[in-house]
Amino acid sequence: MQRPLRVIGRSELLPLPIRQKAAEELDFPVEFELIDGIEGLQRVVTRPESFDVYLQWHTVDLIWTARCIQAIDLARLKTGPEIMAAARSQSGVSKVIDTVFDKLFVQPDGTLARTPSDRLSMLPLVHGVDSFGYLAALRDGLAPNEAATWGWMLDPRWAGQVGLIGDPVLGIIEGALAVEASRSLSFEDIGNLSVEEVDEVIDTLIHKKKIGHFKGVWSQAEDAVRLIQRGGVVLQTIFSPAAAKLRGLGVPIVISTPAEGCRGWHSDLCISAATGGETLDAAYDFLNWCQDGWAGACFARQGYYATFPDRIRGHLHPDEWDYWYGGIRAARPLPDPEGRICVPTGHRREGGSHRERMSRARVWNTFMDEHTHVVRRWRDFMEA
Amino acid sequence: MNVQKAYYEIVRDVLALNIGEGTLPKGTRLYVAAVADRLSVSRSPVKRALELLSDEGVVTRDGARGYVVGQTVEDDTTRPNLHLLDLHLPGNETAALVAPSWEMIVQKVDQELMNAIPFGIYQISESGICDHFKVSRTVTREVLARLHDRGTIAKDRASHWIAGPLSARMLDDLHDIRQIVEPAALDRAAPALDLGMVAAMRQRAASALTAEETLTEDMLDRLETDLHVTCLSPLRNLRLAQVVRNAQLSFVVNRLFATYIARHDETAMLLEHRLVLDHLAIRDGTGAAMALRHHLDADHIRTRDRLKVLAVFGDPAIAPYLTRLV
Numbered sequence: 001m002q003r004p005l006r007v008i009g010r011s012e013l014l015p016l017p018i019r020q021k022a023a024e025e026l027d028f029p030v031e032f033e034l035i036d037g038i039e040g041l042q043r044v045v046t047r048p049e050s051f052d053v054y055l056q057w058h059t060v061d062l063i064w065t066a067r068c069i070q071a072i073d074l075a076r077l078k079t080g081p082e083i084m085a086a087a088r089s090q091s092g093v094s095k096v097i098d099t100v101f102d103k104l105f106v107q108p109d110g111t112l113a114r115t116p117s118d119r120l121s122m123l124p125l126v127h128g129v130d131s132f133g134y135l136a137a138l139r140d141g142l143a144p145n146e147a148a149t150w151g152w153m154l155d156p157r158w159a160g161q162v163g164l165i166g167d168p169v170l171g172i173i174e175g176a177l178a179v180e181a182s183r184s185l186s187f188e189d190i191g192n193l194s195v196e197e198v199d200e201v202i203d204t205l206i207h208k209k210k211i212g213h214f215k216g217v218w219s220q221a222e223d224a225v226r227l228i229q230r231g232g233v234v235l236q237t238i239f240s241p242a243a244a245k246l247r248g249l250g251v252p253i254v255i256s257t258p259a260e261g262c263r264g265w266h267s268d269l270c271i272s273a274a275t276g277g278e279t280l281d282a283a284y285d286f287l288n289w290c291q292d293g294w295a296g297a298c299f300a301r302q303g304y305y306a307t308f309p310d311r312i313r314g315h316l317h318p319d320e321w322d323y324w325y326g327g328i329r330a331a332r333p334l335p336d337p338e339g340r341i342c343v344p345t346g347h348r349r350e351g352g353s354h355r356e357r358m359s360r361a362r363v364w365n366t367f368m369d370e371h372t373h374v375v376r377r378w379r380d381f382m383e384a
Numbered sequence: 385m386n387v388q389k390a391y392y393e394i395v396r397d398v399l400a401l402n403i404g405e406g407t408l409p410k411g412t413r414l415y416v417a418a419v420a421d422r423l424s425v426s427r428s429p430v431k432r433a434l435e436l437l438s439d440e441g442v443v444t445r446d447g448a449r450g451y452v453v454g455q456t457v458e459d460d461t462t463r464p465n466l467h468l469l470d471l472h473l474p475g476n477e478t479a480a481l482v483a484p485s486w487e488m489i490v491q492k493v494d495q496e497l498m499n500a501i502p503f504g505i506y507q508i509s510e511s512g513i514c515d516h517f518k519v520s521r522t523v524t525r526e527v528l529a530r531l532h533d534r535g536t537i538a539k540d541r542a543s544h545w546i547a548g549p550l551s552a553r554m555l556d557d558l559h560d561i562r563q564i565v566e567p568a569a570l571d572r573a574a575p576a577l578d579l580g581m582v583a584a585m586r587q588r589a590a591s592a593l594t595a596e597e598t599l600t601e602d603m604l605d606r607l608e609t610d611l612h613v614t615c616l617s618p619l620r621n622l623r624l625a626q627v628v629r630n631a632q633l634s635f636v637v638n639r640l641f642a643t644y645i646a647r648h649d650e651t652a653m654l655l656e657h658r659l660v661l662d663h664l665a666i667r668d669g670t671g672a673a674m675a676l677r678h679h680l681d682a683d684h685i686r687t688r689d690r691l692k693v694l695a696v697f698g699d700p701a702i703a704p705y706l707t708r709l710v
Contacts, residue, residue: 041696045645065689066645110652195553369552369688372695376504376549376710
């Protein structure tokens with residue numbers, strides 16, 4: 001009996017239908033483990049022997065530095081030729097998720113770069129853009145043409161009703177976007193703030209927290225849902241699955257399209273440095289299965305985009321394709337990954353089509369160079 | 385390095401050892417001032433050490449005329465020139481009996497701080513250092529003053545001694561200095577380097593490259609010391625040597641990385657080290673300096689990346705005289 005393939009990742013990235021379908025279709029046992037939070041990352045860098053496949057999330061440079069993942073052989077991937085073509089064409093998907101390709105190929109000296117090679121650091125799985133969401137009723141008091149801006153996060157009009165994400169990596173980016181918009185500052189590189197800029201952002205957030213601006217901070221999707229549903233929050237950072245869940249519950253949530261752009265993200269499959277033999281073969285089979293189309297279609301129903309949309313088109317109903325990728329009004333009620341209705345007829349995805357939405361990625365989730373300082377100051381904010 | 389032992393105890397032990405071995409023969413007259421001068425220490429620990437030895441019956445007090453080795457005082461005891469006696473002293477013979485106690489403590493505290501600051505800001509307790517090392521306030525203040533000189537610690541607004549955090553900016557600033565001074569220092573040291581020693585260092589780097597297993601922390605320490613300390617040891621300009629030493633902070637990050645991360649890959653570092661040593665082996669100081677500059681630049685990028693990985697970890701084990709502030 002073969003040892004099970006151990007796959008770990010955040011709960012949003014391993015929804016139940018994907019776990020069930022993989023177990024059903026693959027001819028070897030697969031064990032999934034959901035790890036949210038920093039402990040998961042600590043485990044990945046210190047104990048690569050404790051997993052085989054990791055769905056990384058904005059940490060590839062870090063886990064590659066720690067060499068807890070191994071290079072992926074492009075020749076063993078079904079999407080290998082497509083990845084190579086995308087990298088060379090400098091258009092299509094490599095433009096959409098530009099930043100992914102910047103760290104994709106393993107160079108002869110062991111560093112990661114854009115220059116194509118036959119070894120990958122990760123297999124890009126899904127991507128998207130996030131911003132804040134708000135209750136539709138919030139617009140009632142506004143001028144019809146008032147555009148959404150990140151400044152709303154710190155706007156006194158919604159004092160005491162704002163929710164924030166608790167993760168420092170994402171939180172500092174959203175905080176910076178909000179501070180920039182509300183205080184007419186501009187940061188040199190909003191994705192890589194200096195020590196002073198981090199201090200500026202955190203000091204502003206601490207001040208706002210002390211005057212009671214924030215209603216709550218969430219770290220798991222369920223908390224985000226709860227804060228809006230009955231926590232008195234009208235405006236907060238939100239991920240696509242949580243928004244879909246709220247809509248399913250009949251809460252009219254609007255995902256903003258802020259004037260300053262959105263926060264882009266991507267999640268990718270990585271293979272543990274400690275995986276070998278038949279487990280390594282199984283890991284490649286799992287990677288190929290994930291790219292095959294069914295999983296991508298499942299992710300689409302929670303609002304995530306696949307690296308190669310054409311592969312999943314056949315697995316989605318044309319109405320679903322039109323809504324999720326085309327940015328067209330839903331012709332009928334549409335289901336989430338678990339089959340529950342999450343999109344009412346006539347709803348149009350905020351921000352438009354795949355290309356339109358991804359073109360608004362202003363900054364990508366990343367560990368900043370001053371990450372230690374960010375984490376330290378974020379803790380000040382959380383404890384303030 | 386025993387920093388727990390009090391100064392007078394060290395003096396007592398040294399005297400007892402030499403009396404036991406006969407290098408301080410029976411009947412030798414020991415004046416406090418003369419012993420202090422011979423051992424290059426101050427008088428009070430000598431006085432206290434002699435009192436102890438007198439209580440133990442190893443020496444005998446002779447009124448105002450100091451102490452005499454042995455249990456009896458004979459009339460013909462002379463006062464020998466202690467500098468003519470070939471005494472057994474700990475450590476190397478040329479230096480003082482022991483380095484001043486603050487010096488050892490400075491090293492120790494500095495090391496502890498370096499291991500902590502990649503993770504946060506720490507407050508250093510003066511009384512904590514007194515208790516931990518069993519030293520006086522005077523010694524502790526000396527330790528803190530030295531650490532302040534080195535730039536390791538600073539006073540905050542409330543006048544507490546604090547250290548950290550180690551930011552990417554701090555690494556950048558130090559790299560900037562190091563990249564200018566260390567290659568120049570190596571170029572100056574190169575002509576006086578012992579080639580046999582260089583060959584041994586090169587051998588160490590080369591065998592680490594072919595070794596199957598991951599480099600241990602001790603081995604990593606050894607290789608870093610070879611290139612960044614030993615190769616610079618012939619430097620006559622001690623001020624330059626000091627500047628170089630103070631800029632060598634990346635070393636701390638790399639060592640911590642090796643402590644936390646099981647699969648760290650040091651191939652690039654080893655190749656770079658070997659290249660510098662190749663130049664030194666043929667007394668090509670200029671080439672060595674250029675190769676070293678390349679190594680420092682490459683190492684700086686690795687260090688920055690590694691600092692990010694360390695940020696994932698929470699609280700390191702810290703010394704009892706430190707308190708984490710943030």
